[in-house]
Amino acid sequence: MSAHPADRLSPAPVLVCGLGALGQACLQRLLAFGLPLHGVDLRQPSWRDPELESRLAATLTLGDMRLAHVLRQAGAERASAVLLLSSDSTINFEAALQVRLLNPTAEIVVRSTNRRADLGALLEHRLPGVAVVDPNLLCADAISTALRPASMRARVEVDGQIIQVVEGPGEDLRQQKQVRLPGSSSGSPPVWLTARSPLINQGPLAPGQNRRHRVQAWLRSKIQKLRAWLRARTRLQRWGFALLMLLVLVGVQTFSQVGGWKQGVFVTLGLLKGEYVDPVNLLLSDITGIGEVSGWLIVGTLLYSLVGTLLISALVAVILERLLRERLGVERIRLPRRGPAPVLLVEGSALAQRIAQRLRRHQQLVVRVEPGGSDGSQDKGIVQFGQLEEALQALEGRPVAAVGLLSTDLLANLEAAMALQKRWPEAGVAVLAHDFGAAEPLGELLGGLAVISTVDLVADAVVAAAFGERVEGVLQLQGTHLLIVRYRLQEQHNLCGLNISRLENGYGVTGVSLRRSRYREPILLPPPDLVLAAGDQLVVLATAASLRSIELDLPVPPRYRLKIQFQGAHSPERRFQAQQSLARWIGCLPGDVVHLLDGEKHLTPPVDREICDLLVEDLRRQGVECTLIQDGGLGRASG
Numbered sequence: 250m251s252a253h254p255a256d257r258l259s260p261a262p263v264l265v266c267g268l269g270a271l272g273q274a275c276l277q278r279l280l281a282f283g284l285p286l287h288g289v290d291l292r293q294p295s296w297r298d299p300e301l302e303s304r305l306a307a308t309l310t311l312g313d314m315r316l317a318h319v320l321r322q323a324g325a326e327r328a329s330a331v332l333l334l335s336s337d338s339t340i341n342f343e344a345a346l347q348v349r350l351l352n353p354t355a356e357i358v359v360r361s362t363n364r365r366a367d368l369g370a371l372l373e374h375r376l377p378g379v380a381v382v383d384p385n386l387l388c389a390d391a392i393s394t395a396l397r398p399a400s401m402r403a404r405v406e407v408d409g410q411i412i413q414v415v416e417g418p419g420e421d422l423r424q425q426k427q428v429r430l431p432g433s434s435s436g437s438p439p440v441w442l443t444a445r446s447p448l449i450n451q452g453p454l455a456p457g458q459n460r461r462h463r464v465q466a467w468l469r470s471k472i473q474k475l476r477a478w479l480r481a482r483t484r485l486q487r488w489g490f491a492l493l494m495l496l497v498l499v500g501v502q503t504f505s506q507v508g509g510w511k512q513g514v515f516v517t518l519g520l521l522k523g524e525y526v527d528p529v530n531l532l533l534s535d536i537t538g539i540g541e542v543s544g545w546l547i548v549g550t551l552l553y554s555l556v557g558t559l560l561i562s563a564l565v566a567v568i569l570e571r572l573l574r575e576r577l578g579v580e581r582i583r584l585p586r587r588g589p590a591p592v593l594l595v596e597g598s599a600l601a602q603r604i605a606q607r608l609r610r611h612q613q614l615v616v617r618v619e620p621g622g623s624d625g626s627q628d629k630g631i632v633q634f635g636q637l638e639e640a641l642q643a644l645e646g647r648p649v650a651a652v653g654l655l656s657t658d659l660l661a662n663l664e665a666a667m668a669l670q671k672r673w674p675e676a677g678v679a680v681l682a683h684d685f686g687a688a689e690p691l692g693e694l695l696g697g698l699a700v701i702s703t704v705d706l707v708a709d710a711v712v713a714a715a716f717g718e719r720v721e722g723v724l725q726l727q728g729t730h731l732l733i734v735r736y737r738l739q740e741q742h743n744l745c746g747l748n749i750s751r752l753e754n755g756y757g758v759t760g761v762s763l764r765r766s767r768y769r770e771p772i773l774l775p776p777p778d779l780v781l782a783a784g785d786q787l788v789v790l791a792t793a794a795s796l797r798s799i800e801l802d803l804p805v806p807p808r809y810r811l812k813i814q815f816q817g818a819h820s821p822e823r824r825f826q827a828q829q830s831l832a833r834w835i836g837c838l839p840g841d842v843v844h845l846l847d848g849e850k851h852l853t854p855p856v857d858r859e860i861c862d863l864l865v866e867d868l869r870r871q872g873v874e875c876t877l878i879q880d881g882g883l884g885r886a887s888g
Contacts, residue, residue, distance in 0.1 A: 261285075261328060261329040262286060262327070262328050262329070263279055263285070263286055263330045263332070264287045264288070264289065264325055265279075265286065265287070265289070266288070266289040266323075266334065266344060267360070268290040268294040268309075270297070271334050271384065271707060272290075272332070273294070274704045274705065275334065275708045278709065281797055284329070286305060286308065287305070287309075287310070287323050287324050288309045289320070289323045291311070291312070291313060291314075294309075315343045315347055316347075317347055317350075320347060320351055326351050327352070329356065330355055330716065331348045331356070332358045333348070333359050334360045335360065338359075342368060354378070357379045358711050358714045358715055359372070359382065362383060380719060382707065382714060384703050384707040385599065385600040385703065387707055387722065388600065388723060389600060389603040389604050389607060390405075390723050390733070391706055391730065393604050394724060394725050395653075395679040395699045395701060396592055396677065398589065398650040398677075403726070405442070405724060405790070407721070407733065408762050408764055408771040409771075410444070410771060412443065412444050412762075412773060413442070414440060414443075416440050424444065424774075425441040426441065426442045426759065428440040429753060429757050429758065430726060430727055431729070431794065431795075442759065442761065442774055444774055493560075497517060500513070500521070501513040503549065516528045520553035521553060522557050523558040523560070523561040524554070525550065525551075529550050589612070589650065591613075591614040591616045591644070591649060591650065592613055592614070592652075593618070593644070593649050593653070594615060594616070594618065594655060595653065595655060595665060596618065596655050597656065604653065605617055613630075613650075614632070615632070616633075616640055617632065618635075618637045619633055620635060621635065637665070648673065649676045650677070651677040651679065652666070652669050652679070653678075653681070654678070654679070655681045657683055659680075659682050662681060666678050670698075677699065678699065679701060682702050682703070683704070705730065706730055709796075713732060716800050718735070719734070721733045721734070721735055721788070730793075731759075731791065731792060732796070733761070734789055734790075734791050735786060736786070738781060738782070738784065740783045742783070744781050745783055747781050748777060748780045748836065748860070749778070749781070750777035750859040752781065754805065755798075755806075755807075755857075756798050756799050756804055757791070757792070757798070757805070758789040758790065758791040758795045759790040759791075760774070761788045762774075763779065763788075764785070764786040764788075765782075765784070765785055765786075777860060777863070806855060808855065808879055809879050810852045810855055810877075810879075811853045811861060811875045812853075812876040813875045813876075814851070814873070814874045815846040815847070816848060816874065826871055827873055828842055830864065830871070831846075831864070831868075834863060834867065835864075836856075837854075852878070861877055
């Protein structure tokens with residue numbers, strides 16, 4: 250990302266190679282930056298916007314982007330960023346190597362596919378300034394959000410931590426942060442980020458704890474897992490498990506009356522293994538004649554032996570079924586009878602697999618349809634079919650929470666979506682439209698379908714990567730596309746020295762996670778007074794407009810002031826504390842606020858609302874009268 254004003258005003262162009270739907274969408278977004286734009290394509294593009302055609306009429310180069318002379322003619326040697334957006338990832342990677350030879354400093358963005366994921370990771374590692382973007386996989390966050398059932402909360406995964414997205418009134422403002430959504434309607438509920446509590450690790454014991462506390466915690470966790478396992482079983486399975494446990498307890502108690510509890514355990518387990526003679530002979534070892542044997546003992550051992558025979562037969566049947574399935578590839582498909590309604594994903598390949606894995610983290614059953622895949626294969630709750638008809642047959646008579654149509658054919662997706670919407674009218678339906686621009690109006694036209702355009706989602710991410718940022722995902726909330734962007738701050742970065750409140754209010758982003766080199770764990774939902782410094786890694790939720798304002802260094806100024814009057818001039822200690830508080834929250838030297846504490850009424854310099862609230866709370870404890878003022882009008886009395 251350019252940090253100096255001279256860099257931002259430099260005439261260095263941005264070169265876009267591959268002017269298909271994605272390339273033109275990126276050019277439309279780059280128009281707002283006021284930078285020279287150059288383009289390269291193998292043949293004359295089919296322009297979707299007359300403004301783009303006129304803007305690039307004099308700077309369009311026709312030729313192969315992999316050739317050095319074509320890139321030189323297009324200005325690649327002096328470009329600040331080069332976007333390689335051909336639909337062929339092999340061509341893009343070859344062109345990236347050629348661009349790096351011509352221009353060692355330009356930011357290079359390469360459009361890739363999942364088949365080239367390993368090469369892309371190696372290229373990013375070996376060549377600084379190269380960002381590889383897979384349009385399909387980048388959309389996984391947005392599509393997962395659109396497909397999640399109403400009972401499932403959306404979430405953001407950053408730095409190995411999980412942050413949930415909650416709609417509605419805030420519950421605990423100290424543990425939540427409101428997401429900044431520009432242009433949201435007044436009737437839309439506020440959206441909050443809530444950090445989930447991390448799992449307790451097995452580190453050193455806390456003060457006041459001993460080994461017994463750890464054992465008790467371990468036992469409680471195992472009991473909770475057992476309860477969760479039982480809740481996932483059918484009623485018949487739970488009754489069978491309870492009956493088996495009852496047989497074990499009763500057997501040990503009954504058969505231990507002669508030879509002690511050890512003999513009771515051996516006899517019970519032997520009978521439940523399907524044996525009869527050896528366990529019974531053990532019971533009769535102290536009996537002189539068969540006439541002394543109780544009839545209840547004979548009936549009980551026969552019953553236990555019969556139950557054991559059935560158990561062993563069932564175990565053998567399961568083992569044989571697994572062996573035959575592995576050798577012959579034949580599996581009888583069973584969907585769990587209990588649990589949440591499944592989500593159906595039709596095609597999508599790697600994109601569908603990533604979406605399925607993210608839904609599975611919420612304990613959501615996923616049914617996939619992938620032609621050419623292994624029919625009926627199951628991977629921890631992800632059931633896959635080779636044909637849609639087979640999946641529909643398995644789902645016969647069952648509700649479905651959501652349906653995702655993810656193939657590359659928009660018309661096939663729409664046809665299947667409308668047919669499945671008739672079958673499950675209550676299910677949410679999301680359709681992937683790779684190159685269709687007006688996705689949201691199309692969804693409203695077709696009866697409320699969620700049509701998600703790959704072009705719209707990825708173009709914002711590509712433009713952000715062109716300025717040196719790294720987009721780790723896309724989140725769709727209330728019709729707004731929010732990019733999950735990671736900033737790696739350096740000394741000259743224009744965000745260094747800002748606190749989180751100024752960053753969020755000035756540029757309209759939401760701080761999610763802050764990682765510092767001297768701390769092992771990230772700071773989730775960083776507080777408003779925390780100041781950014783060089784070496785920090787900051788993850789934010791931002792729109793394309795917010796990223797543009799950061800790049801151009803055009804923040805919205807603060808809008809709040811405090812009218813204060815200090816009445817403790819006779820107390821130097823109170824004066825010193827008030828001076829330190831003002832300097833800390835306003836962000837200046839203590840000497841710059843001395844004139845505010847002369848006993849008269851003064852207005853503080855403008856600051857953001859969150860900082861005003863913290864400053865009011867601090868000054869109130871020191872007995873300073875203060876009133877919050879916004880835009881020159883009198884606000885509420887705060888102290």
